[in-house]
Amino acid sequence: MTLHYQAGFGSELQSEALPGALPPHNSPQHVPYGLYAEQISGTAFSAPRHQNRRSWLYRIRPVAGQVCDQPYEQPRFGAALDIATPPVPLRWYPPALPATPTDFVDGLFTIAGNGSAALQHGFGIHMYAASRSMHERVFCNADAEMLIVPQQGALRVATELGLLDVEPQEIVVIPRGIRFAIALTEGTARGYVCENLGAPFRLPDLGVIGANGLAAARDFYYPQAWFEDRAVPTQLITRYLGRLWQGTLTHSPFDVVAWHGNHAPCKYDLRRFNTLGSVSFDHPDPSIFLVLQSPSEAPGVDDLDFVVFPPRVLVAQETFRPPWFHRNIASEFMGLIHGAYDAKTAGFVPGGASLHPCMTGHGPDAATVARALQADTHTADYLTDTMAFMFETRLPMLVSHDALASPLRQQGYADCWQGLESRFTGQIRVDPC
Template sequence: MAPAEPIPFTGATATGAFTTTPSPTDPYIYQTGFGNRFASEALPGVLPIGCNTPQRCKYDLISEQLNGTPFVSLRASLLHAWFYRIQPSVAHKSLRRHRPNPDLEAVFTPGNADVVFTPQDHSWAAFPFPPNDEAVDFVDGLKTIAGNGDPAAKEGLVVHVYLANKSMDRRAFCNNDGDMLILPQEGRLDIQTEFGKLMVSPGELVVIQAGMKFSVKLPDGVGRGYVQEVFGCHYELPELGPVGSNGMAQPRDFETPVASFDVDQSEWTVVVKLVGKLFAYEQGHTPFDVVAWHGNYAPYKYELGRFINSATVDRDQSDPSIYCVLTTKSKVPGVSTADFLVFTPKWQVSRNTFRPPYYHRNVCTELMGMVCGKWALSSLPEPGGLTYEPSYMPHGESYDLWKQATTADLVPLRVGEEAIAFMMHIPSHVSLTRYALERCGMAFVQTSWGV
């Protein structure tokens, strides 16, 4: 063993907060931690001391607050951020209706003829990119697959895919309906937000909360991925319980942008989504002019490969909730609106155990997809596609796989190499859209057990 590298000196003191180091695929730096109260300045000395709204901010900047929770909330749940920006957000022209996106849905009640509640399971092959002769950016490329509830009541969620081949050009998006968990499957997303910039690659997720403006560029020319949007709640780390203080997603592995601003007085369009409808307004300056900010309501990203699996080491199976990365609370104590689970490479070592996912009828609806690689147990789903297992309906692997699993020698086995799968675990009924069932051309009914 080579001798350890000696510490170059002792008695030193840190001169700044920790930030990450840029890489060949990600030129940006980030602050680390989940739920922290961050403070970031692109120019030194901008953040006021001892107050949020001084009579006059440095450089004549404008102070502006963004709330993620009502003013009167429990201190532990308060979410907000203070911006110090060149122009206030209120400096814009009149709002107008934006051209509709026919594949976007938000209200998932039986009275909506464009959504269907069905107990039949479904699968989708990889959703296709737009034709080369059609320029589609992230906003125009949103296609709703499933959902429940209603953003007007701030209850429920929606699942989209995005299919894009064009960067957003002097165009920003602001979703007033809910928080968006975005999961790229093909092509990086170069996302500029009011808080700073994030580069999000396949194998990472990014959360952009309600009311935040952002713009998406496609450095690889195309973008395909998944979006889970929750109404009236925010993503949290799940409780660890008997797992203890270590394991699953670690708070220090979440990354939040540092302040970064542009000086740009060209014409910009801001598209706003409200109850699934699109509106727009123009303004004569960039929305990304925040010189400094502080608070705990900020976007963040997470690399799924850093998830720490807590696997069974003797016999029987752990429930899939052990793979939960993020969760969102519902109005029912102890019940989530949705859990986001990830399946990364792991060892299988259990004895006297049926190792594939056990056959079950789950109160939760399951939407599952692949980011990369191959699902170890069957051909579904394929990367860029999706599967849907509705509430209470039976599902499981095929007869051939059952027979193999019940007769195999149970030796230690490495599974899922170079593969990342995810599941949206939703404790309620979920409806499918007409786009998902009829217009996308990728849907087919699943079969199992050789039927």
């Protein structure tokens, strides 16, 4: 099946799988084909127009009366977070692909998080490793928007509003409350997931950058309406208040024949990111790599950022080109999708992850520093074989007990900086008594 998409992040879009399925704008309840009208709102009804998220769905059967009240056990997803998380750099090897059949939901495991689903702020960071498609089961996150970052294995994401094919180096954003199922088009898959409990992701303002740069709204693709009319028992798993609940639907939930609005799933190709950088002498802050942001109530301060480090050219002369050593008020979770990251020579591999807590010093490892100090900075440095990303947050990251105790955690990660010996050439003058 060839999929067709619509473009424009946050735009009011519309789509119909049958001609004339969208009702007239002045009669939204008078729906053709005997369909039911349903609105799903991702923000408060009275949110400002530029922040308001809602969609009208025209479906074969309404969702009312569908009960999801039985606990579903998946202890690795939502594993307990450790309030005693140490302020040290952490790094993990990639997870192995499951030896037994495991779908996306059962393959999720929690790395870190903070905040509250009940109070609607904060985040959760997870990884997934799967070896089978979701069959006659769907997932709904009533707590959070989900940003999925495939690292290995392409996905076909079936949603109430249509189908999205997503491959590594692309991402998919599933709005809060939208039901979806994930099929593995290559048999196995793994990657990363961020739950955004706060304000929906949006494109950042460009400010002095001007009208062009970073991620363009036209490069975010939304699905065309697609539906199936199948009366088959389907398991519904819902995440609500941090727990998983299950119930059985009598039919497929993918029965939306037409829709319009802006509360809709979308995908984005990270290779389309228009990277900016210094052409003179300094190393800019990583905010120039910002793809999506979840703003807080404080101007200029986000609850959560999604940042990408794609292929780029380093041209600044007479300077140290790798990222500088730093401590941040933000906590940083990094993943590597493809290739190598320019600030780490070993240990940080595709499918792995690192976490640098708030105010914990980090930066390029000793081998990277040694190489950079000898580099000819009058020659451009082409970084071509790379695609890394970062979830950055102003909230401290509490790491799960499972992630801290995991055999995938790299013991002695901080040793990568042990070779940074003193290069001080100054002399201290000691006055005689």
